[in-house]
Amino acid sequence: MRVFLSLPALGLLLPSLWRPESRSPVGAEVPALLARSHPTDLEGEVELFRAGCVACHAVPESVAERLEAKAAPSFESLGEARTSDALEARIRGHYVGEGRADRVRAIASFLRDENGRELESAEVSPAVVDRGEHLFHELACKACHVDGFAGLEAATDHRALSEFLAEPEVARPDLDHAFGLTEGEASSLSAYLLRGSFVTGAPGPGFQVECFEMPIANGDEPDLEGREPSFKGAARVVDVGPRTRDNNFALRFRTTLLVEQAGMHEFEIGSDDGSWLYIDDELAVQNPGLHPYTRVRGSVELEAGRHDLRLVFTEAGGGEELSLRWARPNGSLDEVPLERTSTRVDRLTPPVEQPLMDIGILGRGEDAYASMGCAACHGGPGERDLPDAPDLGDLDLKADCSVTPISEPVRRFLADLPTSARTGAEELAFEMGRTSCLSCHSRGGDGGLSESVARELTETQDLGEEGRRPPTLDRAGYRFQADWIRAVLADRADARPYMRARCVSVSEERAERIAAAFSAVDSVDGDEDEPEFSAEVLEAGRKQVGVTGKVCVSCHRVQGRDSLGPQGMDLSEQSERLKPAWFREWLLRPHEIRPGTRMPSFWIGREPEDANREIDAVRVWTNFGAAAPLPDGLSIDTAGYVVEVGERPRLHAAFLDGLSARCLLVGTPARVHYAYDLANARLRWLWRGAFVDGRGTWDGRAGKLVEPLGEDWIVLPENHGPIVGDGDRLRVASRRFDAEGHPVFVLHVAETRIEDVIQPRFETDGPVLIRRLTVLDGRARFDLADGGGFTVRDSRGQPVDPNRSVEAGETLEVIYRW
Numbered sequence: 001m002r003v004f005l006s007l008p009a010l011g012l013l014l015p016s017l018w019r020p021e022s023r024s025p026v027g028a029e030v031p032a033l034l035a036r037s038h039p040t041d042l043e044g045e046v047e048l049f050r051a052g053c054v055a056c057h058a059v060p061e062s063v064a065e066r067l068e069a070k071a072a073p074s075f076e077s078l079g080e081a082r083t084s085d086a087l088e089a090r091i092r093g094h095y096v097g098e099g100r101a102d103r104v105r106a107i108a109s110f111l112r113d114e115n116g117r118e119l120e121s122a123e124v125s126p127a128v129v130d131r132g133e134h135l136f137h138e139l140a141c142k143a144c145h146v147d148g149f150a151g152l153e154a155a156t157d158h159r160a161l162s163e164f165l166a167e168p169e170v171a172r173p174d175l176d177h178a179f180g181l182t183e184g185e186a187s188s189l190s191a192y193l194l195r196g197s198f199v200t201g202a203p204g205p206g207f208q209v210e211c212f213e214m215p216i217a218n219g220d221e222p223d224l225e226g227r228e229p230s231f232k233g234a235a236r237v238v239d240v241g242p243r244t245r246d247n248n249f250a251l252r253f254r255t256t257l258l259v260e261q262a263g264m265h266e267f268e269i270g271s272d273d274g275s276w277l278y279i280d281d282e283l284a285v286q287n288p289g290l291h292p293y294t295r296v297r298g299s300v301e302l303e304a305g306r307h308d309l310r311l312v313f314t315e316a317g318g319g320e321e322l323s324l325r326w327a328r329p330n331g332s333l334d335e336v337p338l339e340r341t342s343t344r345v346d347r348l349t350p351p352v353e354q355p356l357m358d359i360g361i362l363g364r365g366e367d368a369y370a371s372m373g374c375a376a377c378h379g380g381p382g383e384r385d386l387p388d389a390p391d392l393g394d395l396d397l398k399a400d401c402s403v404t405p406i407s408e409p410v411r412r413f414l415a416d417l418p419t420s421a422r423t424g425a426e427e428l429a430f431e432m433g434r435t436s437c438l439s440c441h442s443r444g445g446d447g448g449l450s451e452s453v454a455r456e457l458t459e460t461q462d463l464g465e466e467g468r469r470p471p472t473l474d475r476a477g478y479r480f481q482a483d484w485i486r487a488v489l490a491d492r493a494d495a496r497p498y499m500r501a502r503c504v505s506v507s508e509e510r511a512e513r514i515a516a517a518f519s520a521v522d523s524v525d526g527d528e529d530e531p532e533f534s535a536e537v538l539e540a541g542r543k544q545v546g547v548t549g550k551v552c553v554s555c556h557r558v559q560g561r562d563s564l565g566p567q568g569m570d571l572s573e574q575s576e577r578l579k580p581a582w583f584r585e586w587l588l589r590p591h592e593i594r595p596g597t598r599m600p601s602f603w604i605g606r607e608p609e610d611a612n613r614e615i616d617a618v619r620v621w622t623n624f625g626a627a628a629p630l631p632d633g634l635s636i637d638t639a640g641y642v643v644e645v646g647e648r649p650r651l652h653a654a655f656l657d658g659l660s661a662r663c664l665l666v667g668t669p670a671r672v673h674y675a676y677d678l679a680n681a682r683l684r685w686l687w688r689g690a691f692v693d694g695r696g697t698w699d700g701r702a703g704k705l706v707e708p709l710g711e712d713w714i715v716l717p718e719n720h721g722p723i724v725g726d727g728d729r730l731r732v733a734s735r736r737f738d739a740e741g742h743p744v745f746v747l748h749v750a751e752t753r754i755e756d757v758i759q760p761r762f763e764t765d766g767p768v769l770i771r772r773l774t775v776l777d778g779r780a781r782f783d784l785a786d787g788g789g790f791t792v793r794d795s796r797g798q799p800v801d802p803n804r805s806v807e808a809g810e811t812l813e814v815i816y817r818w
Contacts (some may be wrong), residue, residue, distance in 0.1 A: 042430055054069050063393075063417050110368070110369055122157070128187070132190065135185055143440050161193060200344075200346050204342065204344070205342060211243055234343060238322060249314075255343050256307070258342060265327065265328060270323040273290045274313070275311065309341075428521050432473075471496075481579055489514055528579055530580050533620055542629050547631075548632055552631070583622075652691070658715075666743060681745070686769060693709055720783065722754060725750070738759075742758065
């Protein structure tokens, strides 16, 4: 089958690519899958939508619910950042018919004169072009753009193309998708696509910089020779900006340093983690190790003239920071002036714009734009509605449209318009066709990447083909939760961060429609039935995942923590991602479902009852997501400041934001935590997942405000807890620990002493906190009313009276849910 090449985004933005002599009629690139699979000619329906026909033609009632008006580039953006020749070529390809050459030229000149700007050159390095080439291949751009955009440099400049690639929806709202590129990636890819305009220049100010993605296991300087960088480019300052990820990478900066005055020069490097500075290949300053941001200085005797400067930086985990300063003889420390650095400056030169046409043609351009109906789609001057445009159902199919060629699939669709709404299968096929899903993915044996494109994909982990190729969409609505499909399509979730190729994102509305279509077609009764929860089953699942069970942590990340080997998809996301029926099916027979997978078969030869029991236990464990208790043997990064909780509770004293300077954060193995304000003897914060980043407590002079990590952060009211009278002050009289390591606070006010102990408990909907308030002496009242985002219930499940009174020797047990 021919790959679905239906996203000519750059071709529409930059019209020189769409040469009329090479254009196919509208509809020619829609896959035959749509026409073959369904009685309605969806190939023509998809193309009718893409052509925007309903902007001019009224839609018959029988098909009104099936078609919608498509957005189009705005009038203001049509002439911007394109040469007149490129714009004219695009318009000429858009309109058909004889005797329109003058009109086309007039419209192109009018748009360029109204909305155009002067094209600009851009400073780049050959390394940036190389990086763009890598991206073009590893992101599978050729899945949709086969020709590689030869000759693109004659149409636009680097700025316009970079802005479009970073945010295509701004210039092209009709696309309703984004490529998910960072600004740096968009700039590099743009440089590669415009490489035909690359001109080697003379040296200029700045640094050459390379980023190397690699494990940083210790504080030693890495050997970078012979290693292929993940990024090459130019920088104007020394900092961590050029990194391609946040952990486990190295940066290398190089420049020629111009020294005006001979003498002793002082250099200072500040880094988190390690850094090494070389002057003329001699080590001048070193700041090795895995440590918080630390500055180190060194002095070097330099002659006047040019000197080679090289700086290497490494980052293992946690925060990352880098700086470079120098002091000339008898001078003060400051950043190295940009004018004292030198590296070669190369440029992308824009095409030379031809002079605008004569005033006569320009004057006719606005009239031609209005009379040819351009405003119906693009806005601007002219009528938005064309009264003489017939209904779609009344078109003369023997004639051609005055705007665009009509393909045979569109003619067939118009000749036999449907009289009912799309079925679920038709809706799914239409949405896949509209979004071009089959350019990269396969479904039912159709679509998927060509082998030539697939060979160019790269992987970041040793996961085989599964780590490189986009997954199949077979049974997607049975395999994946509808909410997960929506999140992935709307760019709110990513199950495969190890894959370089990435899915385009669409609007929330489109994501909702596609997810619903997959569910309607693929779902079966019972595919969302979850196994029964119990604390014992949860613990059994935790052990299955760890090193004493099936050792899932050897290949899979858990709650953002690295696995022991290749970094496969995060297990804590699998309940949110996969339906329980497919989860069980996949674990039972992965090699039957996907031959060649790296996923082991753990239950071969086991009794079905035993296998299902163990798999259900793993499923119950995954259902707790970020709050699931950590499995045994998980690799924990200790290079940063993040405080981890092991098999017993963990305490961290800190200044808490909005509370006081005397607070205690208590982390539990159940992944549900709380903060106790010791200064005011109050329980104040509740949250789940990750515990706390201790940087604010330990870095530098400390004393910085701290907030929790994780998720579901709840702040309890200031007066939540024991009620004290006017002039009374509740204080923590003592603290001890129970047998499991949970702190037990003894509170004192007037003649009353209260024992306060808080422990986690797992329930079906997630972990909760159980609080036991025992009055040791006197009598106490408690205000434990529900608040913002949380509920408090007693041991019988009833709301707690805001003025609940407890006598000496009695215990009030309450449950916090949020």
